[in-house]
Amino acid sequence: MTRKKTKKKVSHKKTPRRKKPKQSPRNRNKSQALRRTIVLFTGISVIVLALYVVWLDYRVVNRFSGRIWAIPARVYARPLELYEGRPLTTEALLFELNRLDYQRVNQSPSRPGRYYHKGNVIEIQTRAFRFWDGEEFSQDVRINIRGNRISAQHGLKSRQAIPLVRLDPVYITGIFPAHGQDRVLLKLDEVPDLFKQVLLMVEDRRFFEHSGVDFRSIARALLANIEAGRTVQGGSTITQQLVKNMFLTPERNLWRKMNEAIMALLLELHYDKQQILETYINEVYLGQDSERAIHGFGLASDFYFGKPLSELELDQMAVLIGMIKGASYYNPVRNPQRATERRNTVLNISLAQGLITERQAADLKAKKLVVTNRGKRAFYPAFVNLVQRQLTRDYDAEDLKSEGLQVFTTLDPYVQHVTERAVRSTVAVLEPQASDLQAAAVVASVDSGEVLAIVGDKNPSFPGFNRALDARRHIGSLMKPVVYLAAVRQHNKYSLASLLSDTRLRVEGQDGQIWEPKNYDKTYHGDVIMYEALLKSYNIPVARLGLELGLSAITDTLRQLGNTTVLPPYPSVTLGAVDMSPFEIASIYQTFAANGFHSPLRSVRAVLNKEGVPLKRYQLDVKRETDPAAMALINFVLHKITQSGTAAALAGELNIDVAGKTGTSDDLFDSWFAGFSADKVAVVWLGHDDQRPTGLTGASGAMRVWKRVFQDIAVSSIKLDMPDDIRMVWVDQETGLLSDKGCENAVKLPFIRGSEPTASSDCKAKAPLNWFKKLFK
């Protein structure tokens, strides 16, 4: 078009014959020069304009041809698997549904993302979700919970048993830059038709008819604005709005408007309407969440209403569509009144265009605007911190912020919730006696090493110093089971009945300093058997034993337990004068809990790209290097500790068998407890950041948190059966000699075959006689 006009002008100006005679030669020259200048100027202008258009075209195509947006990684919790026989409380299931923003309805659910609950029956219509191992389709299911266990699981309509249902995973967080945009990409076919209709009705009715710029609409807006004496209507098409959002500054001036129009035309030239609409739906700005900008209807739907766009009611859709006009001004959280009015305007437009009936419009307008309670959204800074550390081994930090990766983690939101609650409530009780007390906790699955929960601060949602991973403190008596394991590995030399001396011990260290350990009760107990020394957590016997075994034997045992700490060459190492984090301790005790099968603690199961294609699966890893029989001996005592040892306060508090060890560092600086059921292992630490005495032992501090966690989550009893090469034998608890059931101080202990005591106690020696006497009574 432009080129054609220029040609005409040029040809016309080349033949102005009529004026020729009137001009003097000088004037003629002037006139010709002027003409040439005009031609030249016009030519240059055309070229510049053309180049400018080419440049705009390059910008448009360049932006649209590759990755349009930097998409933060999305991090999900583990999906909850539902099956008959699963230990699960009603509270835990309702908690999960609430975290997933499932809507409670008062009859059987008929749409995904809804549930019905009455008594011990919960009916759910699950959401479809694409996992790393395939698509999980939406299912309707009726679940009965009895005795904290799923007792039956049937299809709601089919009435047939459903072996396994997997809920969609709880979204935890995104990994975005400090000041970044966040969005959940939607494909156009994932957007409900009604939503698209209302959106176009409100923003651009002739979207499918214009070529990027709608002159009719501009004229109508102009008239309306003149009439009103101010700007009341915009004439921008959706294409123009998209161009403005993606390429231009928010100022309003003619130059920007011109650019917008040209780029809109160019955009329509290269891309079809469907692509443009899809991009618009994902691009539009819809509010702010502190540093994070909410873009696109996919994220906005989740952010404001806690569910996917496909599950929104029309009134909720209308709120979001209404926000396009002013995301801040019509924000439903900050300005609910304005947002409601704007919603109603959108609904009126829908009514006027025949999309809804008058009755529907009236009903929808009467509805109260309810947005998701943002306060209930939990943040798990300590866990996410672990995820990021584990991911950065395999992924570039920049890719995590921009490639739209989907990260499936091991977090169990309910276990996390219970652990946080236990930390908060226990610290609140203990703080009067130990001000500024800090806390950390790690809960993991025994068999897979999956981290279920992490707390890194007494205020678990505070994203500061992550004590669970980074607070490395003296581990105190938590070291003792390691030392004893190192001993019973040499079962030709040591057994649980080996006598250890609990008498004064003075050792000169390499630095010439004298080390003289004391028991917690400040007394000596003479000779004690290994079983009792561990049960009562005596210091001197284990210190003596550790010196006998040597540092390398302890280091080697630690390595078999999955810990590669280089122990300092001090004799006090045997009493736990070595710094470790709660996470490292959890890893060691996971190996105890799994009877010697070590699984490295992990927080990520799989990573998918933004199209849902699996990139990496972090597979289950197990390794057993320790002798299972030796491990069984120590676990036997760890169980007894929770019944009659230093953790006897647990007995009667839990209705299952557990095992564990208290830990108290010198001068009560650190209060530890590490313990496990058959399926879960947890470590809790309480202490001060500045290493002051807390006044708490392992039992009076950390164990209370641990107990609350294990009281509130579904756990199963440890198995007490022994491996084949173990024999249970009655021994005298004072002398370690063979004894009998009826004898005083007799205790039945496990022995690796061949390591049983051979000499008998007096009672045992007299046993046949006693039996003979009884016979004649």
Place this chain on the structure above:
Amino acid sequence: MTLRRFLSAAGTASLLAQLACAPAGYQKSEVVSEQATTLAMASEIWQQSDIESLPAVDDLVRQADAQIASRKLDMAAEKLERALRISPDYAPAWSRLAHIALAEADPGRAIQMARRSNSHAGDSVELKLLNWQYIRKASQMLGDVEGARNASETINTLRSL
């Protein structure tokens, strides 16, 4: 399926004998047929194991078996791990993971998975035998002569039971 039915008729004991006698060194051309035979034999043992399981576990393991058969090993491993999250003591699932590890030429992992399976196998001698055969094969792949010999001895002891 035909092979499986045939093998089923032959009886598990003879299957185990065949598996145990499978030569350590073999021609490349034999690899595919040997793998198919080994899988068929192993499937028999896994499926005949009388270790109790939940319907959810059966469901996942069934899917895993189909994926093992069609060489979608990573997917199968994922299904088995899901099953083990539900029932960590389900020895046949650990045994399948050992099979997958061997098929993926990861003998170290195969040994660990087979050991784990054995630790939960209880009285299931056939499953233990299968796992020890995995351990022997994996030890051979690792060049661990001692480990392979120990495994052979255990296999002989188990056979004599």
